[in-house]
Amino acid sequence: MKKALVLGAGGFIGSHLVKKLKKEGFWVKGADLKYPEFDETQADEFIIGDLRIQTVCDKVLDQYFDEVYQLAADMGGAGYIFTGENDADVMHNSALININIVERAVKYKIGKLFYSSSACIYPEYNQLDPDNPNCAEKSAYPAAPDSEYGWEKLFSERLYLSFKRNYGLNVKIARFHNIFGPEGTWTGGKEKAPAAMCRKVAMASDNGIIEVWGDGLQTRSFLYIDECLEGIRRLMDSDTFFGPVNIGSDEMISINDLAKMVIRISAKNLAIKNIDGPLGVRGRNSDNNLIKEKLGWAPSLPLVKGMEKTYYWINNQVSCKF
Ligand code: NAD
Helix, strand or coil: CCEEEEECCCCHHHHHHHHHHHHCCCEEEEEECCCCCCCCCCCCEEEECCCCCHHHHHHHCCCCCCEEEECCCCCCCHHHHCCCCCHHHHHHHHHHHHHHHHHHHHHCCCCEEEEEEEHHHCCHHHCCCCCCCCCCHHHHCCCCCCCHHHHHHHHHHHHHHHHHHHHCCCEEEEEECCEECCCCCCCCCCCCHHHHHHHHHHHCCCCCEEEEECCCCCEECCEEHHHHHHHHHHHHHCCCCCCCEEECCCCCEEHHHHHHHHHHHHCCCCEEEEECCCCCCCECCCCCHHHHHHHCCCCCCCHHHHHHHHHHHHHHHHHHHC
Protein backbone atom coordinates (compact mmCIF):
# COMPACT_ATOMS: atom_id res chain seq x y z
CA MET A 1 0.00 0.00 0.00
CA LYS A 2 1.36 3.45 -0.93
CA LYS A 3 2.04 5.84 1.96
CA ALA A 4 1.21 9.54 1.82
CA LEU A 5 1.90 12.35 4.28
CA VAL A 6 -0.34 15.43 4.22
CA LEU A 7 0.99 18.52 6.02
CA GLY A 8 -1.81 20.97 6.76
CA ALA A 9 -4.24 18.03 6.92
CA GLY A 10 -6.48 19.94 9.32
CA GLY A 11 -6.97 22.76 6.82
CA PHE A 12 -9.43 23.22 3.99
CA ILE A 13 -7.57 21.69 1.03
CA GLY A 14 -5.59 19.25 3.19
CA SER A 15 -8.66 17.69 4.80
CA HIS A 16 -10.31 17.19 1.40
CA LEU A 17 -7.06 15.78 0.01
CA VAL A 18 -6.84 13.22 2.82
CA LYS A 19 -10.33 11.98 1.86
CA LYS A 20 -9.34 11.69 -1.79
CA LEU A 21 -6.11 9.83 -1.04
CA LYS A 22 -7.99 7.40 1.22
CA LYS A 23 -10.51 6.74 -1.57
CA GLU A 24 -7.58 6.02 -3.89
CA GLY A 25 -6.24 3.41 -1.45
CA PHE A 26 -3.33 5.26 0.20
CA TRP A 27 -2.30 4.84 3.83
CA VAL A 28 -2.33 8.46 5.02
CA LYS A 29 -0.59 10.29 7.84
CA GLY A 30 -1.70 13.86 8.53
CA ALA A 31 -0.22 16.67 10.57
CA ASP A 32 -1.49 20.11 11.55
CA LEU A 33 -1.89 22.49 14.47
CA LYS A 34 -5.53 21.39 14.59
CA TYR A 35 -7.94 18.69 13.46
CA PRO A 36 -10.28 19.52 10.55
CA GLU A 37 -12.96 21.88 11.80
CA PHE A 38 -16.01 20.51 10.03
CA ASP A 39 -15.57 16.74 9.71
CA GLU A 40 -13.57 13.92 11.33
CA THR A 41 -10.21 13.36 9.68
CA GLN A 42 -9.98 10.18 7.63
CA ALA A 43 -6.21 9.96 8.06
CA ASP A 44 -4.89 6.67 9.45
CA GLU A 45 -2.60 8.61 11.78
CA PHE A 46 -2.79 12.30 12.70
CA ILE A 47 -0.19 14.29 14.58
CA ILE A 48 -1.18 17.55 16.21
CA GLY A 49 1.92 19.68 16.26
CA ASP A 50 3.66 22.85 15.18
CA LEU A 51 5.74 22.28 12.04
CA ARG A 52 7.88 25.33 12.82
CA ILE A 53 9.46 23.20 15.52
CA GLN A 54 12.21 20.83 14.38
CA THR A 55 11.45 18.08 16.92
CA VAL A 56 7.82 18.02 15.79
CA CYS A 57 8.93 17.66 12.16
CA ASP A 58 11.18 14.76 13.25
CA LYS A 59 8.07 12.91 14.46
CA VAL A 60 5.98 13.86 11.44
CA LEU A 61 8.43 13.15 8.61
CA ASP A 62 10.10 10.17 10.25
CA GLN A 63 10.29 7.59 7.44
CA TYR A 64 10.03 7.03 3.70
CA PHE A 65 6.74 8.20 2.13
CA ASP A 66 5.78 7.62 -1.49
CA GLU A 67 4.15 11.05 -1.57
CA VAL A 68 4.34 14.10 0.69
CA TYR A 69 1.89 16.99 0.24
CA GLN A 70 3.11 20.25 1.82
CA LEU A 71 0.01 22.43 2.32
CA ALA A 72 0.73 23.85 5.78
CA ALA A 73 1.05 27.65 5.76
CA ASP A 74 0.09 30.70 7.76
CA MET A 75 -2.50 32.13 5.40
CA GLY A 76 -5.93 33.65 4.97
CA GLY A 77 -8.01 35.81 2.65
CA ALA A 78 -7.52 39.50 1.81
CA GLY A 79 -8.46 40.52 5.37
CA TYR A 80 -5.45 38.57 6.64
CA ILE A 81 -2.88 38.93 3.85
CA PHE A 82 -3.28 42.51 2.69
CA THR A 83 -3.66 44.57 5.87
CA GLY A 84 0.07 44.34 6.65
CA GLU A 85 -0.66 43.36 10.24
CA ASN A 86 0.31 39.70 9.78
CA ASP A 87 3.29 40.11 7.43
CA ALA A 88 6.01 39.06 9.87
CA ASP A 89 4.10 35.97 11.04
CA VAL A 90 3.20 34.94 7.50
CA MET A 91 6.81 35.10 6.30
CA HIS A 92 8.44 33.64 9.39
CA ASN A 93 5.98 30.83 10.07
CA SER A 94 5.57 29.50 6.54
CA ALA A 95 9.28 29.79 5.68
CA LEU A 96 10.23 27.85 8.82
CA ILE A 97 7.79 25.05 7.95
CA ASN A 98 9.20 24.73 4.44
CA ILE A 99 12.83 24.84 5.58
CA ASN A 100 12.17 22.09 8.14
CA ILE A 101 10.26 19.89 5.71
CA VAL A 102 12.57 20.07 2.71
CA GLU A 103 15.53 18.91 4.81
CA ARG A 104 13.70 15.84 6.11
CA ALA A 105 12.27 15.01 2.68
CA VAL A 106 15.84 14.70 1.40
CA LYS A 107 16.95 12.72 4.49
CA TYR A 108 14.31 10.01 3.90
CA LYS A 109 14.61 10.14 0.09
CA ILE A 110 10.84 10.45 -0.23
CA GLY A 111 9.24 9.51 -3.55
CA LYS A 112 7.62 12.83 -4.49
CA LEU A 113 6.90 16.10 -2.72
CA PHE A 114 4.03 18.40 -3.70
CA TYR A 115 4.35 22.07 -2.73
CA SER A 116 1.32 24.38 -2.78
CA SER A 117 2.38 27.77 -4.05
CA SER A 118 -0.03 30.54 -4.97
CA ALA A 119 -1.19 32.90 -7.70
CA CYS A 120 -0.09 35.61 -5.23
CA ILE A 121 3.49 35.18 -6.51
CA TYR A 122 2.62 36.90 -9.81
CA PRO A 123 3.88 40.48 -10.30
CA GLU A 124 1.48 43.25 -9.48
CA TYR A 125 2.52 45.14 -12.66
CA ASN A 126 0.86 42.44 -14.80
CA GLN A 127 -2.42 42.60 -12.87
CA LEU A 128 -3.34 46.29 -13.04
CA ASP A 129 -5.95 45.93 -15.80
CA PRO A 130 -8.95 44.01 -14.42
CA ASP A 131 -9.90 42.80 -17.91
CA ASN A 132 -6.46 41.59 -19.04
CA PRO A 133 -4.32 40.21 -16.21
CA ASN A 134 -1.29 38.13 -17.18
CA CYS A 135 -0.68 35.11 -14.95
CA ALA A 136 1.19 32.85 -17.35
CA GLU A 137 3.72 30.80 -15.38
CA LYS A 138 6.68 32.35 -17.17
CA SER A 139 5.53 35.86 -16.21
CA ALA A 140 6.57 35.31 -12.55
CA TYR A 141 9.89 37.15 -13.11
CA PRO A 142 11.04 39.91 -12.68
CA ALA A 143 9.29 39.23 -9.40
CA ALA A 144 7.01 41.81 -7.79
CA PRO A 145 4.29 40.11 -5.72
CA ASP A 146 1.95 42.55 -3.95
CA SER A 147 2.09 40.77 -0.57
CA GLU A 148 4.64 39.22 1.78
CA TYR A 149 2.57 36.05 1.51
CA GLY A 150 3.41 36.00 -2.22
CA TRP A 151 7.10 36.66 -1.56
CA GLU A 152 7.30 33.77 0.93
CA LYS A 153 5.64 31.45 -1.59
CA LEU A 154 8.14 32.49 -4.24
CA PHE A 155 11.05 31.98 -1.84
CA SER A 156 9.77 28.51 -0.96
CA GLU A 157 9.24 27.57 -4.62
CA ARG A 158 12.91 28.40 -5.13
CA LEU A 159 13.89 26.55 -1.95
CA TYR A 160 12.23 23.34 -3.18
CA LEU A 161 13.58 23.77 -6.71
CA SER A 162 17.11 24.24 -5.39
CA PHE A 163 16.80 20.99 -3.40
CA LYS A 164 15.60 19.33 -6.60
CA ARG A 165 18.63 20.67 -8.45
CA ASN A 166 21.27 19.92 -5.81
CA TYR A 167 19.86 16.87 -3.94
CA GLY A 168 17.60 15.22 -6.54
CA LEU A 169 14.39 15.81 -4.54
CA ASN A 170 11.40 14.94 -6.77
CA VAL A 171 9.42 18.15 -6.31
CA LYS A 172 6.09 19.15 -7.90
CA ILE A 173 4.83 22.71 -7.58
CA ALA A 174 1.38 24.14 -8.25
CA ARG A 175 0.25 27.74 -7.98
CA PHE A 176 -3.35 27.65 -6.69
CA HIS A 177 -5.79 30.36 -7.71
CA ASN A 178 -8.51 30.96 -5.05
CA ILE A 179 -9.74 27.50 -4.12
CA PHE A 180 -13.18 27.35 -2.53
CA GLY A 181 -15.88 24.91 -1.49
CA PRO A 182 -17.71 23.38 1.45
CA GLU A 183 -15.83 22.76 4.71
CA GLY A 184 -13.62 25.82 4.23
CA THR A 185 -13.15 28.74 6.64
CA TRP A 186 -16.22 30.99 6.30
CA THR A 187 -15.88 33.35 9.26
CA GLY A 188 -13.30 34.69 11.73
CA GLY A 189 -11.08 36.84 9.45
CA LYS A 190 -9.17 34.19 7.47
CA GLU A 191 -12.01 33.42 5.03
CA LYS A 192 -11.68 34.18 1.30
CA ALA A 193 -14.04 36.12 -0.97
CA PRO A 194 -16.40 33.25 -2.06
CA ALA A 195 -16.99 32.08 1.52
CA ALA A 196 -17.27 35.65 2.85
CA MET A 197 -19.81 36.49 0.15
CA CYS A 198 -21.86 33.37 0.91
CA ARG A 199 -21.82 34.20 4.64
CA LYS A 200 -22.88 37.81 4.08
CA VAL A 201 -25.75 36.77 1.83
CA ALA A 202 -26.81 33.92 4.13
CA MET A 203 -26.88 36.27 7.13
CA ALA A 204 -28.69 39.15 5.37
CA SER A 205 -32.43 39.61 5.79
CA ASP A 206 -34.46 39.71 2.61
CA ASN A 207 -34.53 43.23 1.09
CA GLY A 208 -31.34 44.09 2.98
CA ILE A 209 -27.83 45.14 1.93
CA ILE A 210 -24.51 43.31 1.74
CA GLU A 211 -21.16 45.08 1.88
CA VAL A 212 -18.51 44.30 -0.74
CA TRP A 213 -14.89 45.50 -0.41
CA GLY A 214 -13.62 47.94 -3.05
CA ASP A 215 -15.55 49.21 -6.06
CA GLY A 216 -16.41 45.61 -6.90
CA LEU A 217 -14.90 45.92 -10.39
CA GLN A 218 -11.74 44.03 -9.37
CA THR A 219 -11.66 40.62 -11.04
CA ARG A 220 -10.67 37.11 -9.92
CA SER A 221 -11.24 33.48 -10.82
CA PHE A 222 -12.25 30.81 -8.31
CA LEU A 223 -11.68 27.07 -8.46
CA TYR A 224 -13.91 24.47 -6.87
CA ILE A 225 -12.09 22.14 -4.45
CA ASP A 226 -12.76 18.88 -6.38
CA GLU A 227 -11.04 20.24 -9.47
CA CYS A 228 -8.09 21.47 -7.41
CA LEU A 229 -7.60 17.96 -6.03
CA GLU A 230 -7.86 16.49 -9.52
CA GLY A 231 -5.14 18.88 -10.72
CA ILE A 232 -2.87 18.03 -7.77
CA ARG A 233 -3.19 14.29 -8.36
CA ARG A 234 -2.60 14.62 -12.12
CA LEU A 235 0.54 16.68 -11.49
CA MET A 236 1.80 14.11 -8.98
CA ASP A 237 1.14 11.26 -11.42
CA SER A 238 3.01 12.91 -14.30
CA ASP A 239 6.41 11.31 -14.91
CA THR A 240 7.80 14.21 -16.90
CA PHE A 241 6.30 17.47 -15.63
CA PHE A 242 6.94 19.11 -12.26
CA GLY A 243 5.73 22.70 -12.71
CA PRO A 244 5.39 25.29 -11.33
CA VAL A 245 1.96 25.22 -12.93
CA ASN A 246 -1.25 27.13 -12.33
CA ILE A 247 -4.13 25.16 -10.85
CA GLY A 248 -7.03 27.52 -11.24
CA SER A 249 -10.13 28.37 -13.19
CA ASP A 250 -9.99 30.70 -16.18
CA GLU A 251 -13.60 31.84 -15.71
CA MET A 252 -12.85 35.40 -14.61
CA ILE A 253 -15.55 37.39 -12.80
CA SER A 254 -15.77 40.78 -11.09
CA ILE A 255 -16.36 40.73 -7.35
CA ASN A 256 -19.69 42.55 -7.72
CA ASP A 257 -20.80 39.91 -10.25
CA LEU A 258 -19.73 37.19 -7.82
CA ALA A 259 -21.90 38.86 -5.17
CA LYS A 260 -24.82 39.00 -7.63
CA MET A 261 -24.32 35.30 -8.42
CA VAL A 262 -24.59 34.39 -4.73
CA ILE A 263 -27.62 36.64 -4.28
CA ARG A 264 -29.34 34.85 -7.20
CA ILE A 265 -28.51 31.44 -5.69
CA SER A 266 -30.01 32.54 -2.36
CA ALA A 267 -33.20 33.79 -4.10
CA LYS A 268 -33.12 36.83 -1.75
CA ASN A 269 -33.61 40.40 -2.82
CA LEU A 270 -30.42 42.18 -1.71
CA ALA A 271 -28.57 45.34 -2.68
CA ILE A 272 -24.78 45.66 -2.84
CA LYS A 273 -22.93 48.44 -1.03
CA ASN A 274 -19.27 48.88 -2.02
CA ILE A 275 -17.07 49.94 0.89
CA ASP A 276 -13.33 50.45 1.56
CA GLY A 277 -11.42 47.29 2.38
CA PRO A 278 -8.20 45.35 1.76
CA LEU A 279 -8.10 44.38 -1.90
CA GLY A 280 -4.99 42.90 -3.49
CA VAL A 281 -4.35 43.17 -7.21
CA ARG A 282 -6.85 44.78 -9.59
CA GLY A 283 -7.35 41.72 -11.80
CA ARG A 284 -6.32 38.06 -11.71
CA ASN A 285 -7.19 35.03 -13.78
CA SER A 286 -5.60 31.62 -14.20
CA ASP A 287 -3.73 31.08 -17.46
CA ASN A 288 -4.34 27.41 -18.25
CA ASN A 289 -2.27 26.97 -21.40
CA LEU A 290 0.61 25.20 -19.65
CA ILE A 291 -1.53 22.76 -17.67
CA LYS A 292 -3.43 21.85 -20.85
CA GLU A 293 -0.19 21.34 -22.75
CA LYS A 294 1.62 19.33 -20.07
CA LEU A 295 -1.18 17.40 -18.37
CA GLY A 296 -3.76 17.32 -21.17
CA TRP A 297 -6.36 18.58 -18.70
CA ALA A 298 -7.69 21.80 -17.20
CA PRO A 299 -10.52 22.66 -14.80
CA SER A 300 -13.89 23.09 -16.51
CA LEU A 301 -16.65 23.16 -13.88
CA PRO A 302 -18.73 26.35 -14.24
CA LEU A 303 -18.23 28.69 -11.26
CA VAL A 304 -21.95 28.79 -10.49
CA LYS A 305 -22.06 25.01 -9.85
CA GLY A 306 -19.37 25.24 -7.17
CA MET A 307 -20.87 28.41 -5.69
CA GLU A 308 -24.27 26.69 -5.33
CA LYS A 309 -22.76 23.85 -3.30
CA THR A 310 -20.73 26.28 -1.20
CA TYR A 311 -23.65 28.62 -0.55
CA TYR A 312 -25.93 25.78 0.63
CA TRP A 313 -23.20 24.49 2.95
CA ILE A 314 -22.46 27.95 4.45
CA ASN A 315 -26.15 28.79 4.74
CA ASN A 316 -26.52 25.63 6.78
CA GLN A 317 -23.53 26.58 8.99
CA VAL A 318 -25.04 30.04 9.56
CA SER A 319 -28.41 28.52 10.53
CA CYS A 320 -26.72 26.17 13.02
CA LYS A 321 -24.58 28.91 14.58
CA PHE A 322 -27.04 31.78 14.89
P1 NAD B 1 -5.81 26.42 5.41
O1 NAD B 1 -5.41 27.62 6.21
O2 NAD B 1 -7.18 25.90 5.57
O3 NAD B 1 -4.78 25.23 5.67
C1 NAD B 1 -3.46 25.45 6.06
C2 NAD B 1 -3.25 24.60 7.31
O4 NAD B 1 -1.89 24.76 7.74
C3 NAD B 1 -4.13 25.01 8.48
O5 NAD B 1 -4.96 23.94 8.90
C4 NAD B 1 -3.16 25.42 9.56
O6 NAD B 1 -3.55 25.05 10.87
C5 NAD B 1 -1.92 24.66 9.13
N1 NAD B 1 -0.73 25.28 9.73
C6 NAD B 1 -0.40 26.59 9.72
N2 NAD B 1 0.72 26.78 10.43
C7 NAD B 1 1.10 25.55 10.89
C8 NAD B 1 2.16 25.11 11.70
N3 NAD B 1 3.06 25.95 12.19
N4 NAD B 1 2.25 23.80 11.98
C9 NAD B 1 1.32 22.93 11.51
N5 NAD B 1 0.29 23.29 10.73
C10 NAD B 1 0.17 24.59 10.44
O7 NAD B 1 -5.50 26.78 3.90
P2 NAD B 1 -5.90 26.02 2.56
O8 NAD B 1 -6.85 26.87 1.84
O9 NAD B 1 -6.24 24.60 2.85
O10 NAD B 1 -4.50 26.11 1.80
C11 NAD B 1 -3.57 25.04 1.74
C12 NAD B 1 -2.30 25.51 1.06
O11 NAD B 1 -2.59 25.98 -0.25
C13 NAD B 1 -1.59 26.66 1.78
O12 NAD B 1 -0.20 26.47 1.69
C14 NAD B 1 -1.99 27.88 1.00
O13 NAD B 1 -1.04 28.91 1.10
C15 NAD B 1 -2.08 27.31 -0.41
N6 NAD B 1 -2.99 28.10 -1.25
C16 NAD B 1 -4.32 28.08 -1.00
C17 NAD B 1 -5.18 28.84 -1.78
C18 NAD B 1 -6.66 28.85 -1.55
O14 NAD B 1 -7.36 29.53 -2.29
N7 NAD B 1 -7.21 28.12 -0.59
C19 NAD B 1 -4.66 29.62 -2.82
C20 NAD B 1 -3.29 29.63 -3.05
C21 NAD B 1 -2.46 28.84 -2.26
